[in-house]
Amino acid sequence: QVQLVESGGGLVQAGGSLRLSCAASGRTFSSYAATWLRQAPGKEREFVAAVSRSGGSTNYADSVKGRFTISRDNAKNSVYLQMNSLKPEDTAVYFCAAKETSFRSATYSQGPFGSWGQGTQVTVSS
Numbered sequence: 001q002v003q004l005v006e007s008g009g010g011l012v013q014a015g016g017s018l019r020l021s022c023a024a025s026g027r028t029f030s031s032y033a034a035t036w037l038r039q040a041p042g043k044e045r046e047f048v049a050a051v052s053r054s055g056g057s058t059n060y061a062d063s064v065k066g067r068f069t070i071s072r073d074n075a076k077n078s079v080y081l082q083m084n085s086l087k088p089e090d091t092a093v094y095f096c097a098a099k100e101t102s103f104r105s106a107t108y109s110q111g112p113f114g115s116w117g118q119g120t121q122v123t124v125s126s
Contacts, residue, residue, distance in 0.1 A: 001027065002029055008020040010123070030044075039093050039095070045095070097111065
């Protein structure tokens with residue numbers, strides 16, 4: 001499995017923007033679909049956004065649709081989550097996950113995922 005490391009989290013005011021990055025290493029990242037999930041304090045982990053192996057297909061949770069954009073650069077073994085118009089309810093630890101798949105256009109809103117990052121904290125103040 002690939003190893004994943006997230007970065008880019010931080011503290012931002014409501015209405016602001018952040019860009020999360022997920023760097024992969026160890027295997028051919030283009031063989032993996034990637035997904036961002038988040039977990040707020042006291043809540044279960046939830047799906048945020050997913051991208052296919054090729055980057056041509058994406059999927060979003062209704063709560064972030066129109067505000068967040070997932071993308072990937074296989075040449076850089078990276079996946080990104082551009083977060084705009086952030087709200088206090090977006091506060092959570094954000095995780096990058098990956099699933100090896102033979103389907104180029106498949107996205108995965110739920111696991112099982114073979115690889116997980118350690119998470120990066122995003123805090124949105126009101």
